[in-house]
Amino acid sequence: MQPVSRSVDEHRASVLAAVGPTPVVDVPLEDSVGMVLGGPLVARADVPPFDNAAMDGYAVRTADVADATPEDPCVLRLVGDVSAGRTDPSSAAPVVTPGTAVRIMTGAPVPDGADAVVPVERTDTGRFEHGPLDGADTSVTVRSPGRGHVRHRAEDLTVGDTLAPAGTLVTSRVASVAASVGLASLPVHRRPRVVVISTGSELAADGAPGPGRIPDSNSYLLAASARNAGAEVVRRGAVPDTVDALRAVLDAAAGATPADLIITSGGVSAGAMDVVRHLLTTADEATGATVAAVGMQPGKPQVLASWREVPVVAVPGNPVAAFVSFEMFVRPALRRLRGEPDVAPPTVERVAGSGWSSPPGRLQVVPVVHEPGGAVRPAGRRDGRGSGAHRVSALVTADALALIDPDVDEVCPGDTVRVLLLGG
Amino acid sequence: MQPVSRSVDEHRASVLAAVGPTPVVDVPLEDSVGMVLGGPLVARADVPPFDNAAMDGYAVRTADVADATPEDPCVLRLVGDVSAGRTDPSSAAPVVTPGTAVRIMTGAPVPDGADAVVPVERTDTGRFEHGPLDGADTSVTVRSPGRGHVRHRAEDLTVGDTLAPAGTLVTSRVASVAASVGLASLPVHRRPRVVVISTGSELAADGAPGPGRIPDSNSYLLAASARNAGAEVVRRGAVPDTVDALRAVLDAAAGATPADLIITSGGVSAGAMDVVRHLLTTADEATGATVAAVGMQPGKPQVLASWREVPVVAVPGNPVAAFVSFEMFVRPALRRLRGEPDVAPPTVERVAGSGWSSPPGRLQVVPVVHEPGGAVRPAGRRDGRGSGAHRVSALVTADALALIDPDVDEVCPGDTVRVLLLGG
Incomplete structure (x- = not known):
């Protein structure tokens, strides 16, 4: 299967179309914080309940x-x-x-x-x-x-008042108000179940890797990012590039309690051993595969498919590309799974504190860090060959991603750039 | 013991002086996300490890x-x-x-x-x-x-490079870079252990309260807020206003595995049944008690003490006052316990989208909500008697706290106000 060219927005739309909100369940107040209301929060008691x-x-x-x-x-x-x-x-x-x-x-x-x-x-x-x-x-x-x-009784809230609509994030404050109006639980979308699979025969799961091997780092990145985004995560690090090994972890993820989403990293390019792309485009268990050449740097090769009906978002193995892919495609999917009404990456404007070049025709996604004055510059160590933002070292300090439009080939100091602020 | 008058900054300084960073422990990468480095992150391997x-x-x-x-x-x-x-x-x-x-x-x-x-x-x-x-x-x-x-080998990172200093938050990205440089664990401050105690004989722990009773909501608010701030929390809701009941929960919190911080709500004012203040200022187990009249609205009465050497921050029982007290005093203490270098509440500037009055001589802390244009207005339903921000209903929608200086008696639409942005 040859890649289809897609813009970032087109690929995100495909990923979002593959997922929907998880079922609504009744969860005790204490456990509901961080989840999203699946129905309105309606007062069951007056506040105050008496004069x-x-x-x-x-x-x-x-x-x-x-x-x-x-x-x-x-x-x-x-x-x-x-x-x-x-x-x-x-x-x-x-x-x-x-x-x-x-x-x-x-x-x-x-x-x-x-x-x-x-x-x-x-x-x-x-x-x-x-x-x-x-x-x-x-x-x-x-x-x-x-x-x-x-x-006076009910001067703050009255039985039957709708305090928050479906789609509202349950903060600590919302949970406490729910307690005040007589609720012991809230109807929320269950936490998305996510399986993170890091592929590559060169990856060592833990400890000191041997010759030709490197530590698996993507599974930590993707699993922790998904957890911070509200998912229950199973992490499968360092799956070798064989059809049997990959099939086994995919089958496990789609098993008795199937995941809502499978995220893989690595093996999506055109290399002879890119087994993720190979399996997702040829196996009987896989349906609806799309191999995309996305107009984005980094993170051009992307695969989207289903494995035994569980959506699989397959991102490249380069750590910065995997990270960028998570923020651009996976996080929006997790938002939709959680029941959030707004799923697109929210951006703010910042001033570029330094300049760098950008590839024409592709959205450049640059890990950046805020300077004391509020401007942003590429994170990571600079060298003679570029901004350094493509290096894993950039991930340590980056606190935002600059999104440079495809029609821009150079960012100059003082330019206004759109950035996506990063959380934990 | 009669109250001493204190500014918000003075009381916060007292609370901060009562706590210090928790011990540094070695935590597996996957569990370290969200914690704070207790020592520098130093590369143990080159990235890449070979050409x-x-x-x-x-x-x-x-x-x-x-x-x-x-x-x-x-x-x-x-x-x-x-x-x-x-x-x-x-x-x-x-x-x-x-x-x-x-x-x-x-x-x-x-x-x-x-x-x-x-x-x-x-x-x-x-x-x-x-x-x-x-x-x-x-x-x-x-x-x-x-x-x-x-x-090329080590073109990104070299063995011995210091990638992040002590005090750095371990994000998903930091954890993944730590994996890349050969680490399987990180030295981080252990999670603060916090016990939240909600006091008041009028409080019903769960379900439908009887005559003269109201649901306990503060324990949900304070426990979830502390958890979101990175603490391990034990929640004790609805402790009655008796010396024996309060002594028992305080003793449990200071027991075999003592808490790093105890947070109580209620019972700190001058009422005849304000048992928290009574016990913390008279019991042999309590030391160093300060009863403060803090120049803040809401949240004027505050008590700070130690119970068997565990710091106790005692805040008022009014839900909005308890919430404001958490953000102004408890969250900074949790930051210090976690090992964060910056502990004071970080503020940004916003434009007031509506006007309201503020008490002279006290810092007014107003739950506010951002309007679509970015201005802020008091959260909660307005009525003839005020902004509504003192009501629990304000907690549902508030996404920031406006801090109105003591020398301001009126906020006019268009005024610039300092606000503290709220998380989950």
């Missing part, structure tokens, strides 16, 4: 204290003491009748009959000592009018 | 093909076939002598004698079929001079 004190003080009738002055204070008889959560169901709740008050702590239900809380600082009591009401405290003296300081 | 082909093609001697032209091509005898990782130690590696070439695939070691790779596209072969060299292929015809296309 309660906004301050420590005394629950009163506004009418009783309306005329209080320093010279002519209002003295109210204490008929009870309530604090948050201390309502004793075995005894009658205190009721505030004319001329009486109830000592009340922040968050406690406002007693029947009362419609305001006078903060303790505005009474002759001044402040409370720790502990229950002293038997000697039989009255409270108020020397100014008081009103308010009551948080 | 290798940058393209699929033929390894040649540059001198042999220097004079090749379309009319007077250079025909070289094939003496071998190498691909990445297929070096057979039992047979002698092919050597390129004058007049010969070796078929070579990307990543394979360049044979002795050769100093360049001629890409297959530039030879009469045109392209390779998948599989080993055909016995009929005994020569290759080159019609133009060829040089280069060799990646």
Whole structure:
């Protein structure tokens, strides 16, 4: 199968068409953080659930204290003491009748009959000592009018309110509000299951590689990136370039609990031993294969197929190309799997702090690093042969990817460039 | 103990003084992502580890093909076939002598004698079929001079290079480069162990709360925020306002494997049942307590102490105050525990898209949300009484915190405000 030429956007559209959102499952609040709502978040309880004190003080009738002055204070008889959560169901709740008050702590239900809380600082009591009401405290003296300081039932949120639509990321804050409105779980898209396969007979899985071998690094890169993007990941490093070895790991990934997405690196070019491309374009288990020559540097050779109906995104083995391919094609696919509404890479504008050349006719994707002033320059060590951004050393410091359009053949210092900010 | 007045910066400095970086441990690469280097990342191997082909093609001697032209091509005898990782130690590696070439695939070691790779596209072969060299292929015809296309040993990274200093966040990219330079693990600060305790007799841990009770939401907020900030978290929701209950959870947190930090919410004000403040300022197990009236809205009452030598940051129970306190005080402490060099909340400037009032003399911390044009406005539903940003509903949509200086009493539309961007 010969490659078809494609733009970056065309190839991304193909990858996105191969995946859809994972099923919606009910997940306990604590585990739902970082996932995406598969249905709206609807309040099951009012917030607050009952009228309660906004301050420590005394629950009163506004009418009783309306005329209080320093010279002519209002003295109210204490008929009870309530604090948050201390309502004793075995005894009658205190009721505030004319001329009486109830000592009340922040968050406690406002007693029947009362419609305001006078903060303790505005009474002759001044402040409370720790502990229950002293038997000697039989009255409270108020020397100014008081009103308010009551948080009314449902003044913040009401049963049935839709707080967030499907597609919303569950942050720690969203989870806590869900708890406030009476929910113990949330409907979210289950985490995408991803299998990362790093191929190459030259790869050593761990430890010191032998002659002609290099350490596998792509499986770490792709697995950690997918995990940071919210996926559950199985990492298969250093799979040799044989049909049998590759078939075995693909079959395992598409087995009893099939992955939602398989990501391979290496073996997609036109070399005689490029077994990923060979197998995905010839095996009976593989369907719908596309071999693409994508207008992107690095990362031109790309393969997209399905293995026993599981989508396979096959990216090149060069580490910078694999990384760029993840950000341009795989991360958007993971966003769609997670149920996120916006899946395209979001870009911002930056000023180029140095210049470099770019290949005409291809989108150049350059690992860059922000300088102290906010401009960006290619990451990695420069040498006489180029920016250095094609080297793995660039990956250490890069904090963004500059996207240089195909019609640009040179970036000059001071030019505005689009960049994609990188996370962890 | 009466409160001491403190600015936000003063209280943050006190909290930071109570914690230090966790011990440095050696962690396998795959688990190190998201942690912070406790020592420099030093290359243990060259990258590349040996001279290798940058393209699929033929390894040649540059001198042999220097004079090749379309009319007077250079025909070289094939003496071998190498691909990445297929070096057979039992047979002698092919050597390129004058007049010969070796078929070579990307990543394979360049044979002795050769100093360049001629890409297959530039030879009469045109392209390779998948599989080993055909016995009929005994020569290759080159019609133009060829040089280069060799990646030289150590041209990217050299043994002993320091790639990243202590204090660097281990991203997926850093972990993959560490693999490339021969490392299987990294020295990182162990994850901070954090215990989150939500106090309040009015709190119901799960399910439908009874009369006078409200759901515990702060433990979800604080636990998930701490987890997102890189901590291992134990969550203790809905601890009642009794000395015995609080002592028990604090003792557990400071037990056999003590936490690095305890975060409590609720019970820090001057109410008669504010047991956190009471216990941390009176118990024998508690030392160095400070009760602070911090110049911040919300989140004025704060307590800092140690319980059996474990630092305790005690924040107010109001959900928005607890959230703001986490971002202003707890997150910086977690950064320090993780070994991050920069711990203060990083702010950026934004334009206010609407106006609101701010209390003089206190730093106002306002949950805000970005509008489509990039300006920010208070999150949450507005009502007649204020911006709505003090309500839990504001937490659903807030994506930043605006920090309004104490000398500002009104923010007008169009004003520049400092904001702290929020993560998950």
